[in-house]
Amino acid sequence: MTLTSxxxxxxxxxxxxxxxARSRRNLRAWAYASPTAALVLVFFVVPVxxxxxxxxxxxxLLAGNRGVNLPDNYADVVDHRLFWPAIWFTLKYTVVATVLxxxxxxxxxxxxxxxxxxxxxxxxxxxxxxxxGLASASLLxxxxxxxxxxxxxxxxxxxxxxxxxxxxxxxxxxxxxxTVILIVWRFxxxxxxxxxxxxxxxxxxxxxxxxxxxxxxxxxxxxxxLPLLRPSLALSTIMCVTGSLLAFDQFYILTKGGPDSxxxxxxxxxxxxxxxxxxxxxxxAALSVIVLVALVVINAAQLRxxxxxxxxxxxxxxxxxxxx
Amino acid sequence: MTRVVRGLTRTPFHVLTGGLAVxxxxxxxxxxxxxxxxxxxxxxxxxFGFGNYETVVHYQAGxxxxxxxxxxITGTAVVVTxxxxxxxxxxxxxxxxxxxxxxxxxxxxxxxVPYATLLIPLMTWLKTIxxxxxxxGVGLVLAVFQLPFATFxxxxxxxxxxxxxxxxxxxxxxxxxxxxxxxxxxxxxxxLITVGLFAFLAAWNxxxxxxxxxxxxxxxxxxxxxxxxxQVMGVIDYGATQAGVVILTVPCVVLFLVLQRHYxxxxxxxxxxx
Numbered sequence: 001m002t003l004t005s006x007x008x009x010x011x012x013x014x015x016x017x018x019x020x021a022r023s024r025r026n027l028r029a030w031a032y033a034s035p036t037a038a039l040v041l042v043f044f045v046v047p048v049x050x051x052x053x054x055x056x057x058x059x060x061l062l063a064g065n066r067g068v069n070l071p072d073n074y075a076d077v078v079d080h081r082l083f084w085p086a087i088w089f090t091l092k093y094t095v096v097a098t099v100l101x102x103x104x105x106x107x108x109x110x111x112x113x114x115x116x117x118x119x120x121x122x123x124x125x126x127x128x129x130x131x132x133g134l135a136s137a138s139l140l141x142x143x144x145x146x147x148x149x150x151x152x153x154x155x156x157x158x159x160x161x162x163x164x165x166x167x168x169x170x171x172x173x174x175x176x177x178x179t180v181i182l183i184v185w186r187f188x189x190x191x192x193x194x195x196x197x198x199x200x201x202x203x204x205x206x207x208x209x210x211x212x213x214x215x216x217x218x219x220x221x222x223x224x225x226l227p228l229l230r231p232s233l234a235l236s237t238i239m240c241v242t243g244s245l246l247a248f249d250q251f252y253i254l255t256k257g258g259p260d261s262x263x264x265x266x267x268x269x270x271x272x273x274x275x276x277x278x279x280x281x282x283x284x285a286a287l288s289v290i291v292l293v294a295l296v297v298i299n300a301a302q303l304r305x306x307x308x309x310x311x312x313x314x315x316x317x318x319x320x321x322x323x324x
Numbered sequence: 325m326t327r328v329v330r331g332l333t334r335t336p337f338h339v340l341t342g343g344l345a346v347x348x349x350x351x352x353x354x355x356x357x358x359x360x361x362x363x364x365x366x367x368x369x370x371x372f373g374f375g376n377y378e379t380v381v382h383y384q385a386g387x388x389x390x391x392x393x394x395x396x397i398t399g400t401a402v403v404v405t406x407x408x409x410x411x412x413x414x415x416x417x418x419x420x421x422x423x424x425x426x427x428x429x430x431x432x433x434x435x436x437v438p439y440a441t442l443l444i445p446l447m448t449w450l451k452t453i454x455x456x457x458x459x460x461g462v463g464l465v466l467a468v469f470q471l472p473f474a475t476f477x478x479x480x481x482x483x484x485x486x487x488x489x490x491x492x493x494x495x496x497x498x499x500x501x502x503x504x505x506x507x508x509x510x511x512x513x514x515x516l517i518t519v520g521l522f523a524f525l526a527a528w529n530x531x532x533x534x535x536x537x538x539x540x541x542x543x544x545x546x547x548x549x550x551x552x553x554x555q556v557m558g559v560i561d562y563g564a565t566q567a568g569v570v571i572l573t574v575p576c577v578v579l580f581l582v583l584q585r586h587y588x589x590x591x592x593x594x595x596x597x598x
Contacts, residue, residue: 025419025421026419026421026422028419028500029415029419029420029421029424030415030421030423032411032412032414032415032419033411033412033415033416033421033424033427034411035404035407035408035411035412036408036409036411036412036415036427036431036471036475037427039404039408039464039467039468039471040427040430040431040434040468040471042453043446043464043465043468044430044434044437044442044468045430046445046449047442047445047446047449048437048442048445050445050448050449051441051442051444051445054444054445054448059448108344111337111340111341111344112341118338118341121345122341122344122345124581124584125344125345125348125349126344126345126348127580127584127587127588128348128349128352128577128580129348129351129352131525131576131577131579131580131587132352132529132572132573132576132577133525133528133529133530133531133546133572133576134529134531135529135530135531135546135547135549135550135572136529136546136549136569136572136573136576139549139550139553139565139568139569140351140352140355140566140569141351142553142565143355143358143562143565143566143569144351144354144355146560146562148364148365148560148562149358149363149562149563151354185347185348185351189348193588242438246438246440246441248440248532249531249532252531252535252550253531253550267440267441270440270441270443270444271535271536274444281444281447281448284444285444285445288440288441288442288444288445289441291440291441292437292441295436295437295438295441296436296437299436
C-alpha cells in the first residue's frame, strides 16, 4: 500500500523550461539508482534469460553447451521417474507445513498479543529459532533425531511409537513429519510476528462495539478478527506456500530425499539432475523453468486473492493510521 | 481472595505458555550442552570439555579458513546490499526519472523468482564473467536476493524523512550527495540497521547458494559443517556437528538479542506492505 501512496517527488517539479537542469537531475537520479540497476541486470535479468536458453539446450555438466535440442529436456524431465512423485510430495509437504505454520502462528499470536513482561519473554523465545540458519537448524535436528545421541528416538520407543530405538527419519512418513516438526520450530515465530502485526492493527473500538452489542467470543473471532486479519493471513499464506514449494535445505540435510526417494522435493530434483543422477544442466534448467513458471502463476493467483480482500479492510487500517 | 482466584485461573495459561517456551528453547540448549558433554564416537568421550570444538578447528582446511570464507561472503553481501539499497532507496524516494517505476517493479519482481530456480544459470554465468568458485560472486548473488526487501525498506525510510531537513542542507550549499551523506543517512539509520541485520543473517546462514556455486577450500561454514558429518567412513561425529551448530548460531543469537527491535521492525514493515 505504501508503494501507491508515496507522495510525488516535489523536488523534481522543476520548471519544464529548464531542460538542462532537468536532464542533469535525471542523470543524477540514475547515478544513484545505477548500482541497483546493474545488480538486477547482471544477477537477475541475465540468469532469467539464461535459464530459458539452457532449458532448450543440450548442456551436460562437464561438456558445456552443445547446441539447441528443444524440446528434449522438457520431455526428459516430465518422463523422469521422480518427476511426478517429487511434485506430489512437494505439494503434500506444502499443504501440511502451511496449515500447521499458519494455525500455530495464529495460536501463538493470540497467546502473546497483550503487553506484559511474561508475554514479551515468550515472544523473544518463539522468535529466537528464526535467527538460526535453516541449515544450522537442520543439522541441529539431525543430531536430535539420531538414535545414538539424540533424545527423540528413545522417547518415541518408550511411547511405543517405534519398535526399538531407531531414527524417526527411517520411514517415509517419519521423515516427512520429522522435517515438518523442524520447520514448525524454525518458522512458527516468524508467522506469529506477521499475524501479530495484523492482530494489533485491528482497532480496539471495533471489539468494544461488538462486546457492547453482546457478541460472544466465538462470534467476535469469526465476525471481526478473521475478516480483518485476512490480509495478514493471505500474506503469511503466500510466503509459506512459496517457501515450502521451494523446500531444499531441510530435506537435503535431514533425509537426502530418502528413504528411497520418498522425500524428494522438486528443487532437490533440480540439484539431483544437475549434479548427481544425470549431470545434465539442460534438464535441470528445464525443471527450473517449470518451477519458476508454476511459482509465478501461483503467486499471481494468490496476490489477486489478496487484493480482493484488501478493500474490505482498508477502512480499518485507515482508522489505525489516523490513531497513530 | 479475588487475587487468589485470578491467579488460579491464570495458572493454566502460565503452564501452557511455559511448556511452549521450554519446547522452543530446548533444542538450542540441548545442542549447546551436548557439544561440551561426553559422547561416544566424538572427540569428547570422558568428562566435559571442548574436544568437539577442537575437532571442528582442525577439520580439513581448518575452521579459520571456513570462517574467513563466511566472513568474505557475508561482508560482501552486507556492504553491497547497504550501498545499493541506500542509493537506490534515495533515488526512488526523492527523484522522478525515466524508468523509475519499471526499475522498482523489476527489483520487486526478484521476490517472485526465488534463487532456487536461478542457481543453474548463475553457475554457468558466473563462470563466464570470471567469478567461478568465487566468494565475492556468492556475496553478490546473496545481495541481489536481499534487494527487494532492502530497497523497499530504504525507500520508505527516506520517504519518512521530512523534506525540510534535506532542503536546509541543500540551501547550506550541500549537493544532493552531501545532503545524503551528512544529513539523511543519520535520519534513516534504523532502516540501515534493519537492512544490514537481515543481509547478515541471510548471508551468514545461507547454505544453498554456496552449495551450487563454490566448493573445496572456498566453502563457507554452513556448507563445511554439513559436509563434515560424513567425514570418517560414513560414521557421523555428532559431537563435532553440535559444536559446528553452536559456532554458527552464537553470532546470530547475539545479534538477534541485541538488535531485536530492528529485527521486529523489519518484519512489521514487510507485513504492512501487503
